[in-house]
Amino acid sequence: RDRLPALLDADIDEARSITDDAQPLEELQATLAVLDHYGTRYEVDFGIVRGLDYYTGMVFEMYTAGLGAQNQICGGGTYRLAQLFGGSETPSCGFGIGFDRVLEVCKIEPPREPRVAVVFLPDVAEDAIRVASRLRDDAGVRTTIDISGRKFGQQLKHADAIGADYAVIVGTKEVEAGMVTLRDMRTGAQEMLGFEEAVARIVG
Known part of the structure; x- marks a missing residue:
């Protein structure tokens, strides 16, 4: 305990001369060798103390x-807990990751998937x-798909309001032909297509 203040600002070689237990330092040095191999930047700090009591070895923090x-x-960090549960x-x-902070610094934008609204006439619901x-x-x-009972025109307005990229229109003529009408909500252009071709347009 008397040697602890000297350890706080020591490097590994100095720590080896201060402490009598060399094994933890050898394990730490082996870990640092792996970090060196991958070109990872790090700083050894013997003054870091994690707040949880169960850490029994090396601890680490990332900034x-x-x-x-x-x-x-x-x-x-490292710990030995299995025996507490019968093992x-x-x-x-x-380790624990602060995802909010990671997302804030990375500004990750998930890939945007196309969104489709199925718009239909009541008799082909x-x-x-x-x-x-x-x-x-x-x-x-x-x-x-809106099953709240809105009329056809209101369904299209709702599709636009929720930001749908396409409206897949199902009416009597589409059902009879075994097809759908695909409407591009950005341009207003629409075309009657087979199901597979409509999907290819949507995801393509």
């Missing part, structure tokens, strides 16, 4: 630029629901 004082995005003593390592199911389940297209 990033661009977040001011709240720049830590990950922290963790054998097993070396383990765990069951056919429209089947089309919506095929779009979702078979083609994997993000699909909305």
Whole structure:
């Protein structure tokens, strides 16, 4: 305990001369060798103390630029907890990530998937629901269908309001022909197509 203050600002070689237990330092040095191999930037700090009591070995923290004082995005360490739950003593390592901070610094934009609204006439509602199911389940297209009883024109307005890229129109003539009408909500252009061709246009 008397040697602890000297350890706080020591490097590994100095720590080796201060402490009598060399094994933890050898394990740390082996870990640092792996980080060196991958070109990872790091700083050895014997003064870091994680807040959880169960850490029994090396602990680590990860930081990033661009977040001011709240720049830590990950922290963790090594521990031996299995025996507390009836298992054998097993070396383990765990960590926690601050996803909000990671997303803030990375500004990750998920890829935008096309969104489709199925618009239909009341007398072919069951056919429209089947089309919506095929779009979702078979083609994997993000699909909305309005079954609240809105009229055809109101359904189109709703599709535009929710930001749908396409409207898949199901009416009597589409059902009779075994096709759908695909309407581009950005341009207003529409065309009657077979189901597979409509899907290809949507995802293409």
